[in-house]
Amino acid sequence: MNNPILTVRHLSVTFNHLNTVVDDISFDIHAGETFALVGESGSGKSMTALSVLRLLPNNARLSADTINLQSDDLLKHSEYDLCKIRGRRIGFIFQDPMSSLNPVMTIGSQIEEVIKLHFDLSRDALKQRVLELLQQVEIPDPQQRIKDYPHQLSGGQRQRVMIAIALAGQPDLLIADEPTTSLDVTIQAQILALLKAIQQQTGMALWLISHDLALVSTMADRVAVMQRGKIVETGLTAEFFSQPKHPYTRKLLNALPLMQSCLTHTAEEKPPLLQVSDFYCHYPIRKGIFKRIVDYVRAVDGVSFNIQHGKTLALVGESGCGKTTLGKSLLNLIPGSGRVVINGVELNALTGEALRQQRANIQIVFQDPFSSMNPRMLVGDIIAEGIRALHPHISLDERKARVRQLLQKVDLPEDSALRYPHEFSGGQRQRICIARALAVDPKLIVCDEPTSALDVSVQAQIIQLLKTLQREKGVSYLFITHDLAVVAEIADDVAVMYQGKIIEQGGVAEVLTQPKHAYTQKLLAAVPVLKMDH
Amino acid sequence: MEWSYPRLEFGGRHLNNPETEKIPDILQKSGYGLAQGLGLTGALMLLWYMVRQTHFERLNFIVRPELIAQGQVVPEARHGEQLSPSTKAVWIVLFIIVPLATALVHLSGYYHVFGTDKVGEDVFYQAIKSIRTGLVIGTLTTLIMLPMAIVFGILAGFFRGWVDDVIQYIYTTLNSIPSVLLIAASILMVQVYMANHEAAFTSVIVRADMRLLFLCMILGVTSWTGLCRLLRAETLKLREMEYVQAAQALGVKQGAILLRHILPNVMHIVLISVVLDFSSLVLAEAVLSYINIGVDPTTYSWGNMINGARLEMAREPIVWWSLSAAFVFMFALVLAANLFADVVQDAFDPRRSGNE
Numbered sequence: 081m082n083n084p085i086l087t088v089r090h091l092s093v094t095f096n097h098l099n100t101v102v103d104d105i106s107f108d109i110h111a112g113e114t115f116a117l118v119g120e121s122g123s124g125k126s127m128t129a130l131s132v133l134r135l136l137p138n139n140a141r142l143s144a145d146t147i148n149l150q151s152d153d154l155l156k157h158s159e160y161d162l163c164k165i166r167g168r169r170i171g172f173i174f175q176d177p178m179s180s181l182n183p184v185m186t187i188g189s190q191i192e193e194v195i196k197l198h199f200d201l202s203r204d205a206l207k208q209r210v211l212e213l214l215q216q217v218e219i220p221d222p223q224q225r226i227k228d229y230p231h232q233l234s235g236g237q238r239q240r241v242m243i244a245i246a247l248a249g250q251p252d253l254l255i256a257d258e259p260t261t262s263l264d265v266t267i268q269a270q271i272l273a274l275l276k277a278i279q280q281q282t283g284m285a286l287w288l289i290s291h292d293l294a295l296v297s298t299m300a301d302r303v304a305v306m307q308r309g310k311i312v313e314t315g316l317t318a319e320f321f322s323q324p325k326h327p328y329t330r331k332l333l334n335a336l337p338l339m340q341s342c343l344t345h346t347a348e349e350k351p352p353l354l355q356v357s358d359f360y361c362h363y364p365i366r367k368g369i370f371k372r373i374v375d376y377v378r379a380v381d382g383v384s385f386n387i388q389h390g391k392t393l394a395l396v397g398e399s400g401c402g403k404t405t406l407g408k409s410l411l412n413l414i415p416g417s418g419r420v421v422i423n424g425v426e427l428n429a430l431t432g433e434a435l436r437q438q439r440a441n442i443q444i445v446f447q448d449p450f451s452s453m454n455p456r457m458l459v460g461d462i463i464a465e466g467i468r469a470l471h472p473h474i475s476l477d478e479r480k481a482r483v484r485q486l487l488q489k490v491d492l493p494e495d496s497a498l499r500y501p502h503e504f505s506g507g508q509r510q511r512i513c514i515a516r517a518l519a520v521d522p523k524l525i526v527c528d529e530p531t532s533a534l535d536v537s538v539q540a541q542i543i544q545l546l547k548t549l550q551r552e553k554g555v556s557y558l559f560i561t562h563d564l565a566v567v568a569e570i571a572d573d574v575a576v577m578y579q580g581k582i583i584e585q586g587g588v589a590e591v592l593t594q595p596k597h598a599y600t601q602k603l604l605a606a607v608p609v610l611k612m613d614h
Numbered sequence: 615m616e617w618s619y620p621r622l623e624f625g626g627r628h629l630n631n632p633e634t635e636k637i638p639d640i641l642q643k644s645g646y647g648l649a650q651g652l653g654l655t656g657a658l659m660l661l662w663y664m665v666r667q668t669h670f671e672r673l674n675f676i677v678r679p680e681l682i683a684q685g686q687v688v689p690e691a692r693h694g695e696q697l698s699p700s701t702k703a704v705w706i707v708l709f710i711i712v713p714l715a716t717a718l719v720h721l722s723g724y725y726h727v728f729g730t731d732k733v734g735e736d737v738f739y740q741a742i743k744s745i746r747t748g749l750v751i752g753t754l755t756t757l758i759m760l761p762m763a764i765v766f767g768i769l770a771g772f773f774r775g776w777v778d779d780v781i782q783y784i785y786t787t788l789n790s791i792p793s794v795l796l797i798a799a800s801i802l803m804v805q806v807y808m809a810n811h812e813a814a815f816t817s818v819i820v821r822a823d824m825r826l827l828f829l830c831m832i833l834g835v836t837s838w839t840g841l842c843r844l845l846r847a848e849t850l851k852l853r854e855m856e857y858v859q860a861a862q863a864l865g866v867k868q869g870a871i872l873l874r875h876i877l878p879n880v881m882h883i884v885l886i887s888v889v890l891d892f893s894s895l896v897l898a899e900a901v902l903s904y905i906n907i908g909v910d911p912t913t914y915s916w917g918n919m920i921n922g923a924r925l926e927m928a929r930e931p932i933v934w935w936s937l938s939a940a941f942v943f944m945f946a947l948v949l950a951a952n953l954f955a956d957v958v959q960d961a962f963d964p965r966r967s968g969n970e
Contacts, residue, residue: 457878
C-alpha cells in the first residue's frame with residue numbers, strides 16, 4: 081500500500097480571490113484502492129477532483145505544493161501535456177449521464193473518439209476495442225448497441241457507457257463524481273457492483289466522490305470527510321465508521337435515517353381521511369394527421385389506497401413508476417379518473433368553483449426547492465397566496481400575522497417574509513414550501529420527494545419538522561419517495577408502486593422487514609446499508 | 615464682376631477672410647462653448663452638492679441625540695459622503711455630454727457643423743429632427759405590437775388546446791406574407807385614400823403625419839409575431855413549473871396565476887425583444903424610406919437623409935457627411951436603447967439586484 085498513485089499536498093482553490101472552496105487539503109490515493117471523498121453539497125469535493133485535472137472554471141485560482149500522479153508532477157505539466165493525461169491516465173465519470181453524452185452521436189462513435197485520442201489503432205482494432213469495452217461494462221448485445229444513440233438507452237445503461245468512455249484510456253486512476261446519484265437504487269447497486277468488478281480486473285485505483293455515507297461504507301477502502309473545503313477526518317473505512325472521531329462526522333452519521341427505526345411505529349387504527357379507489361391516469365398516444373388515439377401510456381393503472389387521519393402513507397417506487405403522477409392527479413393538477421374521497425367529499429365529481437373551494441383540503445410540497453417558488457415574489461406573499469385565494473375575507477393585518485405564525489412554525493426568522501426565495505438555502509426553501517402548504521390548513525399534504533434534493537443533515541431536520549407538525553396539527557402525509565431509509569423514518573404505512581400499480585401495501589414494519597412481493601425484496605436488497613461494527 | 619453663388623448664411627459669413635480666420639475662429643468658438651458647458655455642469659454639481667450637504671446636516675442633527683444616547687458614532691453620514699458608482703457615472707456622463715452639446719449649439723450659430731445637403735439644408739438640424747421621427751416610430755409601433763404579442767403569446771402558451779391552435783395559425787399566416795409587400799400595399803392604400811379625400815388632408819404636414827401614423831400601425835401589426843412566439847414557448851415552460859402548480863393547488867384563479875406568476879417571469883424576454891425590436895424598427899424605417907415606402911419624403915428622418923445622400927455618394931470629391939451623420943445618430947440611439955434595456959433588466963431582477 082506504500083505506492084501512492086496520486087499525492088496531493090496543501091491544495092487550495094479560491095474563487096475571485098475571496099471565496100475559498102478548497103482549503104489546504106492533503107491526501108494520498110494508493111494503487112488499487114478505493115478512496116472515498118465524502119461531504120455535503122458545497123463542501124468542495126467536486127472542486128478537489130476538478131483541480132487535480134486542472135478543469136476549474138476561469139475565475140478559480142489553484143495553489144498547491146504538490147499534485148503528483150505516480151512520480152509525475154502534474155503542476156509542472158502544460159495544458160497540452162495535461163490533455164494527454166486526462167482520459168489516458170486519469171478517467172472521469174460525471175454525475176449526470178443524461179447530459180454527459182452527446183445526443184447526436186452514437187455511443188459507439190463517442191467511445192471511439194476517446195480511444196483515437198490516446199491510441200493509434202486501425203479501424204478494425206478500434207471497433208474491436210469498443211466492443212470489448214461495452215462487454216466490460218456489461219451492456220447486453222454490444223454489436224447492436226454500438227449504433228444506438230444515447231436517448232435509446234436507459235439511465236443505467238448511459239452511465240455504463242460513461243464508464244466505458246472513462247475506461248477507454250485504460251487509466252490508472254478513475255475518478256467517479258457521484259456516479260449513481262441520479263439513478264434508482266436497484267440500478268445504483270448494479271453500477272457499483274460493476275465498478276468493483278472492473279477495479280478488480282484492472283487493478284486501477286478508484287476515487288469515489290459521494291454524499292452517501294451508506295454507499296461509501298460498502299465500497300471504499302479509505303474515507304475522507306470534507307466540510308467547508310477542509311478534510312476533517314481521514315481513515316480506513318472499518319475504523320472510520322466504528323469510531324468516528326470528528327464531531328462533524330458523528331453528526332453526519334447520526335443524521336442518517338436508519339431502517340431499524342420503522343420498528344418503533346405504533347399501529348393504532350384511525351378513521352380514514354382519504355380514500356382512493358380504482359384510480360387511473362392514462363395519457364393517450366396520438367398518431368397520424370387526425371390524431372387518432374392508438375394507445376395509452378398507463379402512468380397510473382388502477383390504484384386503491386386509504387390514508388388515515390394524522391398518519392403518513394409512503395408511496396415508494398423507482399423513477400417512472402407513476403408515483404409523482406399519482407400525487408399530482410390527486411390534486412387535480414393532472415387529469416385522472418377514479419374515486420377520490422377526502423374527508424367525506426368526493427373530489428372527482430367537482431369542477432370549477434366548487435373544486436377550487438375544496439383545494440384547501442389537500443396541498444403539495446415539491447421535490448425541487450429551487451423551482452417551486454416564484455423567484456419574483458416575496459416569501460411573505462408566497463405564503464399568503466393561498467390565504468388570499470381561498471379566504472379572501474381575511475384582512476391584510478390578519479394575513480400578515482398568520483404568515484408570521486407560519487414562519488415561526490417552520491423555524492424561520494420573522495423577517496424572512498420580506499425576502500426573496502433566492503436568499504435562502506435549499507433546506508430553508510423547503511421549509512417555506514411547507515409553510516405555504518400549511519397556510520390553508522390542509523388535512524393532507526402530498527410530499528413529492530421533499531428531501532431528495534437536500535443534504536443528509538438537512539434532510540433529517542425536514543423530516544423532524546414534518547413529524548412535529550403532524551403531532552401538533554394532525555395533518556396526514558402522502559409521502560412520495562424512492563428512499564427506503566426515509567420511509568422507515570417517517571411512514572406509518574407503505575405502498576410500493578411498480579409500473580403504475582401498487583403491488584404491495586401494509587404497515588411500515590411489516591413491508592420493510594417481511595416483504596412479500598419479489599420486487600419489494602429486490603428493492604430492499606439494493607439499498608446500501610451502513611456497515612457498522614457494533 | 616465674377617458671378618458666384620450667394621454665400622451661405624451660416625457658413626462662416628461673419629469672417630472677413632475665411633481662408634486664414636476660419637480654423638482659429640472655430641477653435642475659439644468651440645472652446646467658448648465647451649467652457650460654457652463645463653461651467654454649467656460645474657454649477658449644477660455645486661448646487662447638488664450643497665443641497666445634499668444641508669440635507670445630511672439636518673439628518674445628523676435630528677438623529678444625533680439618539681445616537682449619542684446609544685453611544686454610537688455616525689457611520690451613515692460618513693458613508694454618505696462617498697459617491698456611489700452610479701452617481702459618479704451620471705456626473706461623468708454629464709461632464710462629457712453637456713459641454714459637447716453647448717459647443718455644438720454655440721458653433722451652429724455660425725457654421726453648418728455637419729455640413730449641408732444638396733439643397734443647402736443643414737445636416738445637423740436634419741439629424742436632430744430625425745431623432746423625433748425615430749423615437750415616434752420606435753415607441754408607437756412597440757405600443758401597438760406589445761399588447762398583441764403579450765396577450766396572444768401568454769394565452770396560447772398557458773391554455774394550449776384550441777386557443778393555441780388558433781393563435782398559432784394567425785401568426786404563421788401573418789409571418790408568411792412578405793412584410794415589405796404588405797407595408798408597400800398599405801402605404802399605397804393610404805396614399806390613394808388621401809388623394810380621394812383631399813378635403814380632409816389639406817396641408818402637407820397633415821399628410822405626412824397621417825402617413826407616419828399609418829406606417830407605425832402597419833409595422834406594429836406585422837411585427838408582433840416574433841415576440842409572441844418567444845412568449846408562447848416560455849409560457850409553455852413556465853406553466854409546468856412547480857410554483858405554478860402550487861398556485862393551482864392553492865386554488866389561485868387562473869387570471870391571477872397569469873398576472874402574478876407567468877407575466878413577471880416572462881418580462882425579461884419582453885424587455886429584451888422590445889429593445890431589439892425598437893432598434894430594428896428604427897433601422898426598418900431607414901430601409902423603408904430608402905425604397906420610398908416609408909415616411910413621407912418631407913418628414914425629416916434618417917431614412918430620408920440616407921435616401922437623399924444616395925446620389926451624393928457618387929460625386930467626386932465624395933459627399934459623405936449626410937450619410938455619416940444619419941449613421942452616427944442612428945447608431946447612438948440604438949446603442950443607448952440597448953444599454954438602457956440591459957440595466958433595466960438587471961434592476962428588475964430580484965436575484966441580481968440583491969447581490970449589490
